[in-house]
Amino acid sequence: MYINIENAEKTFLQNGKKFTAFTDVSLSIDKGEFVCLLGPSGCGKSTLLNTIAGFSPITSGSIRIDNKEIKEPSVDNVMIFQNYGLFPWRTVQKNVEFGLESKKITKEERRKIADKYIELVGLENFKKSHPHQLSGGMQQRVSIARALAVDPKIIFMDEPFGALDAITRMKLQDDILSISKQEKKTIIFVTHDIEEAVFLADRIVIMTPNPGKIKCVVTVPLKGHRERTASDFLQIRDKIFELFNMKHDESIEYII
Amino acid sequence: MKKILSLKNVIISLIILLAIWQIIFTVSKFDSALFPSPFQAFQALAEMISNGILILHIKASMYRFAIGYISSVIAAVLLGLILGRLPKVFRYVNPILQLLRPISPMAWMPFIVLWFGIGDVPAIVIIFIAAFFPVLLSTVSAVGGIDTVYLKVSKNFGIRQPQIMWKVIFPAAFPQIANGIHLALGTAWVFLVAGEMTGAQSGLGYLVIDARNNLRSDILFADIIVIGLIGLILDTILKAVERRILKSWGGLD
Numbered sequence A: 001m002y003i004n005i006e007n008a009e010k011t012f013l014q015n016g017k018k019f020t021a022f023t024d025v026s027l028s029i030d031k032g033e034f035v036c037l038l039g040p041s042g043c044g045k046s047t048l049l050n051t052i053a054g055f056s057p058i059t060s061g062s063i064r065i066d067n068k069e070i071k072e073p074s075v076d077n078v079m080i081f082q083n084y085g086l087f088p089w090r091t092v093q094k095n096v097e098f099g100l101e102s103k104k105i106t107k108e109e110r111r112k113i114a115d116k117y118i119e120l121v122g123l124e125n126f127k128k129s130h131p132h133q134l135s136g137g138m139q140q141r142v143s144i145a146r147a148l149a150v151d152p153k154i155i156f157m158d159e160p161f162g163a164l165d166a167i168t169r170m171k172l173q174d175d176i177l178s179i180s181k182q183e184k185k186t187i188i189f190v191t192h193d194i195e196e197a198v199f200l201a202d203r204i205v206i207m208t209p210n211p212g213k214i215k216c217v218v219t220v221p222l223k224g225h226r227e228r229t230a231s232d233f234l235q236i237r238d239k240i241f242e243l244f245n246m247k248h249d250e251s252i253e254y255i256i
Numbered sequence B: 001m002k003k004i005l006s007l008k009n010v011i012i013s014l015i016i017l018l019a020i021w022q023i024i025f026t027v028s029k030f031d032s033a034l035f036p037s038p039f040q041a042f043q044a045l046a047e048m049i050s051n052g053i054l055i056l057h058i059k060a061s062m063y064r065f066a067i068g069y070i071s072s073v074i075a076a077v078l079l080g081l082i083l084g085r086l087p088k089v090f091r092y093v094n095p096i097l098q099l100l101r102p103i104s105p106m107a108w109m110p111f112i113v114l115w116f117g118i119g120d121v122p123a124i125v126i127i128f129i130a131a132f133f134p135v136l137l138s139t140v141s142a143v144g145g146i147d148t149v150y151l152k153v154s155k156n157f158g159i160r161q162p163q164i165m166w167k168v169i170f171p172a173a174f175p176q177i178a179n180g181i182h183l184a185l186g187t188a189w190v191f192l193v194a195g196e197m198t199g200a201q202s203g204l205g206y207l208v209i210d211a212r213n214n215l216r217s218d219i220l221f222a223d224i225i226v227i228g229l230i231g232l233i234l235d236t237i238l239k240a241v242e243r244r245i246l247k248s249w250g251g252l253d
Helices: A045-052 A092-102 A107-120 A136-149 A166-183 A194-200 A231-243 B002-027 B038-050 B053-085 B087-100 B105-116 B120-144 B148-156 B163-199 B204-213 B217-248
Strands: A003-014 A017-029 A034-038 A060-065 A077-080 A154-158 A186-191 A203-208 A213-219
Touching: A003 A045, A017 A045, A017 A213, A034 A045, A034 A194, A045 A060, A045 A077, A045 A154, A045 A186, A077 A136, A077 B148, A092 A107, A092 A136, A092 B163, A107 A136, A136 A166, A166 A194, A186 A194, A194 A231, A203 A231, A213 A231, B002 B038, B038 B053, B038 B217, B053 B087, B053 B120, B053 B163, B053 B204, B053 B217, B087 B120, B105 B120, B105 B163, B120 B163, B148 B163, B163 B204, B163 B217, B204 B217
Parallel strands: A034 A186, A034 A203, A077 A154, A154 A186
Antiparallel strands: A003 A017, A003 A060, A203 A213
16 A cells, blocks of 8 residues: 555643544555545544644654655645645745745746646636735635645645635535546545545545544545535435434434 | 825824924023024024035934944844744843843943944944844744744745745745834934934934034924934835735735
């Protein structure tokens, strides 16, 4: 497998007390897979994502990508944040070029690559705009273009559409799904939105809090583009609702 | 429309000020050598403009101010950027800064004159000290307050020191640094006059002392008006620059 997580645990010291963000996490992810980490807040899904991305080390266990232990962030594995992480003093063009500035390529090449991905996310008319002149959805597109521009192997997404309105969110879900297939990236996507997970994921990792743990992994049998209102989609969604004990048992008292 | 209104406000408030001045002059029993009328002050001002004395003093003052203020801003911003990234070191530096900060730069004046003599240097040093602490402290706090997501993104994309400093940390902190630079301008201008009153043989501050020694209260008032006007102009320029910066950073809409 491409990403191997074995018995990973992450603890913090909080006011002198040990706090376990997640424990006993073992998970393997294949190249090109779209995996959603799904769970309520406090289940450690974002912390887990941050450790896989190399932003903070695990306390015990191991996380290996391509057989290499993860110690620090790498330009091969790019994170996309909920609040976009764009630089307000740079234009869209310069923001997308940012990741390319550590690579040994010429200015023209940089511009060409940036142009390609700005077009891919449909913002070619906003190259000279600054982030604050764009809507939230457009800003997230810029950060997706910036991530793709460095041609990473893995893209981490930490509730990337959490701050967007429902319709913009669905549009971006469509886009990220087709981009992931087209660009053949491995994507690990954190969300607390069940429908979002069912729509996007090849596999859904369901996590529960206190302490953060993997409850189970659900393989989504839908291939390619999904219809949010189709019966097979709704079935899977229902199954996941059940796993979170969110479906109320039908009680005889309600039947007249 | 907004601009016309504010111009109207300025004119009316100036007229009120001159009227109060004139009334005090008329009703008070002061000799006009001790308390000149607005007309006498403006006559002195016109006289100093026409014989070229005023522009000489303004030039001397602006030269010192530019050197003292700009060098202070550069030194304070550079040091602030470094200290802002080293919070553990700053914990030991901060008490020293807090001890030095409330000391009026003028308290150092005897030493400054002993060490550097009189001339341009004392005023420059005084301005340097006056601008240094506000700029340094606002830079340190700006750097400490940078959104951590910027640093995460930089690390993720393989941007390392020293690039991360001028590509990310400095621009991210810049709006707040610019605010500190703007605030320090007023303080520095105040201390320019004070510095020139004791350590110089020219400049707007020296002119105050010179006018006093020659019992020319009309020149003294004219000088005070010029000091106020230049301070106002400098402040307006920096305010405009700061607004521009904030706007292109997305802070103003």
